[in-house]
Amino acid sequence: MSTVFEKELEALKEKVLRLGSLVEKAISDSIKSLVERNSVLAAETIDRDALVNTLDVEIDEECIRLIALRQPRAGDLRLITTAMKITTDLERIGDLAVDIAERALELNEEPQLKPYIDIPRMTEIAQGMVRDALDAFVKKDSALARDVLMRDDTVDQLNYQVFNELLFFMIQDPKTVSRAVKITYVSKYLERIADHATNIAEMVVYLVEGKIIRHMG
């Protein structure tokens, strides 16, 4: 039989997961709105960020309440502090998805500069990192969290590649500059999303092992 406190911790985890799935959907929808030139979907994605923000505040309040009333210790303390920090990263990922959708709205007004190839690949990796980092959180799986950390470099490389490619377009034809810059933004947003997923994975290692591994690499 689980205690009231244990049930509260379960409910907290579920809320973090719910936030995670909202954010994952925001990433895929924002990129979809860009690749498929669907401005209606972009606008919807921007609107749905309000849900992310509400849940962010709710989770924070719940964590503060649990700290004040339950005086959590050891594993419980690590779970609650991790939930708080993860939530901040998830909310920032939500904001980046909004940024992508905003760029999509702008880019969809103009002819497409080039087919999107690396951007969907980056999205797939970054989104997988977010999903696995959250999975690792729920399952307290630090091996999976460490695996997420390994993938960040690939996203960084793709971002660099996209930037160089677009630079070439801009040098060739100054009329492409406005669109090319916006696409480099999107690439940068995806790179930032992967960084936030990395933060989450690092927090999961702390949750499971009690070790802070940030800023070690």
Added chain:
Amino acid sequence: MTRSAIELKAEAKNLNFYYGPVHALKNINMPIERRKVTALIGPSGCGKTTFLRCFNRMHDLYPHNRYEGEIILYPDKINIISPEIDPIEIRMQISMVFQKPNPFPKSIYENVAYGLRVRGISRKGILDEAVEKSLRGAALWEEVKGRLNSLAVDLSGGQQQRLCIARALATGPRILLFDEPTSALDPTATSKIEELIIELKNEVTIIIVTHNMQQAARVSDYTAFMYLGEIIEFDKTDKIFTAPSNRLTEEYITGRFG
């Protein structure tokens, strides 16, 4: 845990203790760092009070109790529990503050002067000075300086406990032992005692037994978790309360058992 940098005040080495046939402490090995607060926690019956009482030979008051092993007091390197060591002298150097305040039915002044009188000190000048210094040390002087000859039992519970601390301080102890010192006090009196403990460690090494885990977290530098007469885990308090190494410690700390 690395122990290289710490300055030892005492150290239990292969300490065993028996209440007649009952093996109450099992192979305890633990350092006590000088001028730090070490907390002993664990469920009822785990041996924490038994361990605390070894430090000032309280168990000698009953027959059939038996110590094995050593508790070394530094820097002299004497074994506190050796039969050759006089328990009365040990209690002057290692004083105990109990769960319920237990002032003698004497004046405030005489309570504090008591240990010094036992030592044969009777010059008023010396006693006056020691009484004031000890009462100041126990954060009680300002409240009682105008009525040192009133009966100690007329003080409030929290004041009585601070008087007991002053009485313990008067003999210039090297270690102060606290056995659940705030369990009979209200939250205000409790926080005064906790503040006092943190202040006292500038001068004296402290070992505290407490049922209140948050109290251990607030006042101590080191925490030992005991269970069934053994030390399950000993480490820096912040480590124990954020990321203990042992599963039993984790379960106790988070209230899953005990």
